[in-house]
Amino acid sequence: MYEAEVAKLQKIIDESQNIVFFGGAGVSTESKIPDFRSADGLYHQSYKYSPEQVVSHSFFMKYPDVFYDFYKNKMMFLDAKPNPAHLKLAELEKAGKLRAIVTQNIDGLHQAAGSKVVYELHGSIHRNYCMRCHQFYDAAYVKQSAGVPRCSCGGMIKPDVVLYEEGLDSEVIRGAVSAISQADTLIIGGTSLVVYPAAGFIDYFRGKHLVVINKSETAKQVGAELTISAPIGEIMGRIRV
Numbered sequence: 608m609y610e611a612e613v614a615k616l617q618k619i620i621d622e623s624q625n626i627v628f629f630g631g632a633g634v635s636t637e638s639k640i641p642d643f644r645s646a647d648g649l650y651h652q653s654y655k656y657s658p659e660q661v662v663s664h665s666f667f668m669k670y671p672d673v674f675y676d677f678y679k680n681k682m683m684f685l686d687a688k689p690n691p692a693h694l695k696l697a698e699l700e701k702a703g704k705l706r707a708i709v710t711q712n713i714d715g716l717h718q719a720a721g722s723k724v725v726y727e728l729h730g731s732i733h734r735n736y737c738m739r740c741h742q743f744y745d746a747a748y749v750k751q752s753a754g755v756p757r758c759s760c761g762g763m764i765k766p767d768v769v770l771y772e773e774g775l776d777s778e779v780i781r782g783a784v785s786a787i788s789q790a791d792t793l794i795i796g797g798t799s800l801v802v803y804p805a806a807g808f809i810d811y812f813r814g815k816h817l818v819v820i821n822k823s824e825t826a827k828q829v830g831a832e833l834t835i836s837a838p839i840g841e842i843m844g845r846i847r848v
Contacts, residue, residue: 633797689720691844707786734767
């Protein structure tokens, strides 16, 4: 299946010198990390509070114990491994074809696959800081801590992930916008483009080729030259570098 689409994608990649990849949760679901919005995602499971409530700044500050119970069990997957999509993107970067990855994911799998230029719009579970003294803690420390993780100074540790009600990092925004605006090809993968402001980043693209690879239809019609409705790992795994 998808022979014609893969052949067309291969041709686009072969012709391109400055590819940027913009990815969402669908890139990680093939690594067994659940997303928020799919049919079996977190929004379709029953909790006392909605996931949207739990991962908000005000909820984190008011009920850190409930936040961390949810966060550790439903958002931290430290055993997850990069899938063919992550690995192929790292390969394309190494070959000088792909200049940057802009991701909405917080799992660090692009870096684990070997990618160097990664703009993490929503932060990373692998960076955690004491809210009092700003000491750094890794993901394993947070995951293994009992209840709310605390610093040696007694301060509460906060993950460096962008919660609802929080703004995106300005330096990450600048880097992502610059990369997308300079790209000759933008590949959008594994995202339904419903989360703003992240989905608005693709409006900065002025290049030649726009490709969408996503299992479900994207909410935002982007006028893509090529749309492939399939799992991204399956498609990217077939690309030759």
